[in-house]
Amino acid sequence: MPIPPFFPEPNAVTEAIAVFSRPSAPRRLAAALLLTGLCAALLAAPPARAAAEAGVSPAPARRAEIIRMVRQDCGSCHGMTFKGGLGPALTPEALAGKPMESLAATVFYGRKGTPMPPWSSMLSEAEATWVVQQLMRGFPDSGN
Numbered sequence: 001m002p003i004p005p006f007f008p009e010p011n012a013v014t015e016a017i018a019v020f021s022r023p024s025a026p027r028r029l030a031a032a033l034l035l036t037g038l039c040a041a042l043l044a045a046p047p048a049r050a051a052a053e054a055g056v057s058p059a060p061a062r063r064a065e066i067i068r069m070v071r072q073d074c075g076s077c078h079g080m081t082f083k084g085g086l087g088p089a090l091t092p093e094a095l096a097g098k099p100m101e102s103l104a105a106t107v108f109y110g111r112k113g114t115p116m117p118p119w120s121s122m123l124s125e126a127e128a129t130w131v132v133q134q135l136m137r138g139f140p141d142s143g144n
């Protein structure tokens with residue numbers, strides 16, 4: 001039976017299928033998609049880097065937990081409003097001009113020979129730094 005004229009040549013169809021199913025074609029597409037993704041990632045990178053430089057802020061739930069802990073536990077020695085008690089004041093005025101890194105180290109490692117205990121079992125180093133940053137700014141009332 002002759003092939004109807006509106007049907008493409010059987011050869012052309014097989015050829016087209018062969019082109020589409022050639023392994024290099026999907027691979028080229030995958031490579032193009034990957035490249036697009038990389039470009040998008042590069043474009044998104046600067047704000048992410050800026051956030052890291054500004055200091056990592058804990059996730060909201062953890063932030064609320066830390067704020068509660070600092071107000072209760074640190075407040076028991078440093079005063080409920082951080083104006084001082086057994087430990088010195090931790091208000092922005094009291095901490096002004098002190099190096100943040102060494103204050104964060106004091107929180108993380110404590111100060112041997114003083115009542116200031118280490119908080120390394122409760123806070124990561126990044127969280128200790130975040131706590132000091134908040135104290136220097138004026139400690140938040142809650143995590144919200």
Ligand code: HEC
Pocket residue numbers: 070073074075076077078086087088090094095098103104106107111114115116117119131132
């Ligand atoms: C058991 C009491 C006590 C507790 C609890 C305590 N501290 Fe202290 N802290 C002290 C004392 C005392 C000092 C002073 C140490 C010294 O003589 O150098 C101090 C010092 C510090 C300093 C250094 C201040 C400065 O001006 O150099 C920081 C910062 C600090 N504490 C933060 C904290 C934080 C944050 C917490 C809670 C996570 C905390 N402290 C819990 C007693 C305490």
